[in-house]
Amino acid sequence: xxxxxxxxxxxxxxxxxxxxxxxxxxxxxxYEIWKKILAGDLSPAEIIDEVKTxxxxxRGGAGFPTGLKWSFMNRHAPGSKYIVCNSDESEPGTFKxxxxxxFNPHQLVEGMMIAGYVIGACAGYNYIRGExxxxxKRFTGAIDQARExxxxxxxxxxxxxxxxxxxxxxxxxxxxxxxxxxxESIEGKKGQPRFKPPFPASFGLFGKPTTINNTETLAxxxxxxxxxxxxxxxxxxKNAGGTKCYAVSGHINKPGAYEVRMGTPFADLLELSGGIxxxxxxxxxxxxxxxxxxxxxxxxxxxxxxxxxxxKAGSFLGAGSVMILDETTxxxxxxxxxxWFYYDESCGQCTxxxxxxxxxxxxxxxxxxxxxxxxxxxLLKEVSGKIMGKVIxxxxxxxxxxxxxxxxxxxxxxxxxxxxxxxxxDRV
Amino acid sequence: MSEKNQLAEELKVxxxxxxxxxxxxxxxxNYPEENRKSALMPALRIVQxxxxxxxxxxxxxxxxxxxxxxxxxxYEVATFYSMYQHKPVGRHQIxxxxxxxxxxxxxxxxxxxxxHKISVTNTGEVSPDGKFSVRKxxxxxxxxxxxxxxIGKDYHENLTEETxxxxxxxxx
Numbered sequence: 252x253x254x255x256x257x258x259x260x261x262x263x264x265x266x267x268x269x270x271x272x273x274x275x276x277x278x279x280x281x282y283e284i285w286k287k288i289l290a291g292d293l294s295p296a297e298i299i300d301e302v303k304t305x306x307x308x309x310r311g312g313a314g315f316p317t318g319l320k321w322s323f324m325n326r327h328a329p330g331s332k333y334i335v336c337n338s339d340e341s342e343p344g345t346f347k348x349x350x351x352x353x354f355n356p357h358q359l360v361e362g363m364m365i366a367g368y369v370i371g372a373c374a375g376y377n378y379i380r381g382e383x384x385x386x387x388k389r390f391t392g393a394i395d396q397a398r399e400x401x402x403x404x405x406x407x408x409x410x411x412x413x414x415x416x417x418x419x420x421x422x423x424x425x426x427x428x429x430x431x432x433x434x435e436s437i438e439g440k441k442g443q444p445r446f447k448p449p450f451p452a453s454f455g456l457f458g459k460p461t462t463i464n465n466t467e468t469l470a471x472x473x474x475x476x477x478x479x480x481x482x483x484x485x486x487x488x489k490n491a492g493g494t495k496c497y498a499v500s501g502h503i504n505k506p507g508a509y510e511v512r513m514g515t516p517f518a519d520l521l522e523l524s525g526g527i528x529x530x531x532x533x534x535x536x537x538x539x540x541x542x543x544x545x546x547x548x549x550x551x552x553x554x555x556x557x558x559x560x561x562x563k564a565g566s567f568l569g570a571g572s573v574m575i576l577d578e579t580t581x582x583x584x585x586x587x588x589x590x591w592f593y594y595d596e597s598c599g600q601c602t603x604x605x606x607x608x609x610x611x612x613x614x615x616x617x618x619x620x621x622x623x624x625x626x627x628x629x630l631l632k633e634v635s636g637k638i639m640g641k642v643i644x645x646x647x648x649x650x651x652x653x654x655x656x657x658x659x660x661x662x663x664x665x666x667x668x669x670x671x672x673x674x675x676x677d678r679v
Numbered sequence: 680m681s682e683k684n685q686l687a688e689e690l691k692v693x694x695x696x697x698x699x700x701x702x703x704x705x706x707x708x709n710y711p712e713e714n715r716k717s718a719l720m721p722a723l724r725i726v727q728x729x730x731x732x733x734x735x736x737x738x739x740x741x742x743x744x745x746x747x748x749x750x751x752x753x754y755e756v757a758t759f760y761s762m763y764q765h766k767p768v769g770r771h772q773i774x775x776x777x778x779x780x781x782x783x784x785x786x787x788x789x790x791x792x793x794x795h796k797i798s799v800t801n802t803g804e805v806s807p808d809g810k811f812s813v814r815k816x817x818x819x820x821x822x823x824x825x826x827x828x829x830i831g832k833d834y835h836e837n838l839t840e841e842t843x844x845x846x847x848x849x850x851x
Binding site for chain 1: 718
């Protein structure tokens with residue numbers, strides 16, 4: 252393996268003692284871009300140009316170009332506007348943003364300030380999942396330190412500009428990672444996605460124009476501006492710039508969050524995370540979180556970790572949440588667990604998803620109990636096909652993709668259960 | 680129902696006073712004045728934390744009154760999110776992740792161990808001494824430390840039967 256360069260952006264200070272403290276951040280170039288902005292040396296248009304040059308695509312999973320998203324906002328529109336950070340991080344397999352908030356919260360705070368300035372926001376909210384108490388304390392600790400240092404609040408460093416940041420804690424609901432459900436949740440409602448249009452850029456938080464970005468996206472901004480959009484773009488590949496934080500979990504020796512360059516070979520990432528545990532062979536990879544298609548080991552050969560290469564190999568980069576499944580994995584049991592998750596987390600608003608996720612779980616469950624019927628495989632395909640694209644948010648597709656991809660690659664394991672009442676690993 | 684909740688209900692004394700009120704007010708101040716309802720989720724959490732770990736209708740009604748919203752608006756939020764509880768729980772509620780990354784590393788076996796350890800047959804049951812209850816939860820965003828559980832505000836990662844025993848034995 253060629254040497255894999257790590258921790259160049261979001262995790263760059265994670266190895267330092269008290270990396271979450273403002274002193275550490277300031278000693279490592281922290282808040283310099285913010286001060287430059289307040290001094291009037293960096294205009295919103297220049298920032299958007301630099302972010303566009305950086306070729307950064309949204310790190311929450313959708314991969315939408317950040318610079319383009321920011322340009323949708325009219326910073327001179329009258330009234331309140333908001334910047335919202337999505338730290339809901341609930342997609343199974345995803346745990347990269349947690350380490351940004353735990354170890355480098357000031358870089359996220361500065362990224363939110365810069366984004367807030369670009370879009371002309373009066374305030375920003377970071378939506379942190381409710382279970383994340385430690386990251387929440389670190390993030391609010393950083394806000395308090397920034398406020399104390401005069402970098403946040405009223406008339407910041409005499410610039411005449413008021414801007415403040417807050418955290419909002421979730422209550423345990425995967426759906427709140429969907430951006431409009433997240434907005435509903437901040438408003439104190441059930442997290443049910445809104446029908447779009449209108450999009451948040453015109454009708455967002457509290458009905459005001461709002462920009463929503465993922466934690467890793469916003470935390471990358473200060474470095475993009477400090478080192479230049481070109482620097483960031485050059486770290487990555489043609490169609491996506493930068494470093495990327497990958498969360499690697501499952502059957503490996505050193506699970507964890509790794510920040511490497513976009514386009515790093517999958518094989519290198521696997522080696523970095525210690526290789527498959529117990530000297531076993533790789534069976535399958537879920538490359539971007541539970542909602543992305545499962546890939547058999549043969550499909551990941553030669554794959555690099557970026558949008559285009561993973562798409563070509565048959566799946567999606569998503570949030571960069573790589574789940575590793577070894578040769579002993581029962582794929583029917585794995586899918587049973589994932590179908591339960593989507594059934595449990597469907598918000599209940601759209602009928603195909605509310606009813607379909609339950610159907611899919613019950614059918615996979617009965618197959619695994621050895622009570623499957625020959626027609627069940629076709630039934631699963633039909634039900635998942637009737638959810639896909641027929642609901643107002645991405646959860647429906649997210650629930651259908653695992654079912655379709657597990658059946659595509661491992662139909663024989665489902666058939667074995669149906670015919671023999673047990674897994675391929677059990678003696679008949 | 681716990682004695683404390685029963686007493687509050689009988690006396691119709693609001694739990695939203697003193698420290699609880701101060702904490703909720705701090706959250707209200709984080710949102711625009713006309714969006715007092717935004718403090719509903721923090722209010723539910725704070726009241727739950729200080730009322731034996733679960734919410735009763737009476738408690739939810741008090742929150743509705745305090746935030747000037749209709750009771751139904753509180754009920755629908757309190758029953759939508761999985762972190763709000765509506766039945767008695769143990770003094771320590773063990774929330775064990777059983778989603779895929781944890782399952783691949785043995786969370787199913789750990790669940791059986793925990794149930795045996797705290798002497799319950801099913802999830803959601805409170806242990807005979809009232810100290811523990813256990814529930815299966817969805818991915819908590821710490822798969823790098825799978826299998827994991829969270830109890831109150833603390834994450835516990837890289838669990839084994841031995842470390843679980845140590846952690847549970849160490850709780851009051």
